[in-house]
Amino acid sequence: MSEKDNEILKRSERIIKLFSAAKGINISKFPGSIPPFSKYLNGKIIDVERGKIIVEFDLKEEWANPTGLLHGGMQSAIIDDTIGMCTATLGYEGFLITIDAQYNFLGKIKVGEKALVSAKLVREGKNIIHFFAEIRDLNDNLIATANANLLKTSYKPEYVREIDSFKE
Secondary structure, eight states, rough: OOHHHHHHHHHHHHHHHHHHHHSBBBGGOOOOOOOOOHHHHHHHEEEEEEEEEEEEEEEEEEBBBBSSBBHHHHHHHHHHHHHHHHHHTOOOOSOOEEEEEEEESSSOOOTSSSEEEHHHHHHHSSSEEEEEEEEEETTTTTTEEEEEEEEOOOOHHHHHHHHTOOOO
């Protein structure tokens, strides 16, 4: 294993340890730099490992479409946010940015309920990372699925700088 691969693995382990310690806590309460939109969405990590994460979201009233169901745009937002958290578990120094995504709205869920969003790594290429994600209600009914490709960048986000400052 190269020194760079070892650094990525160690960063991944530190991020997973941090996420695991925060299980069940609203993201807005996390220590460190959390993006404002993630704070607004305010999910709770339920389970995490490298390349996999499950996040629970309380579906806010302002996320409704005219029928009182979760708006498709908000479905896309909570999926994208969950995939973003999943990318952090990979331990890369550079930020991963979504370059394309396909969403399939397959079911319905009312605002005021809770939803589980899972994201998992499908393919880890040299420059492009592919993820699959889905939204399910608490009765395990499928609400939406998504496939997304993300591009590795050289931008080192604040959370990576913070994680790297706590090297063991």
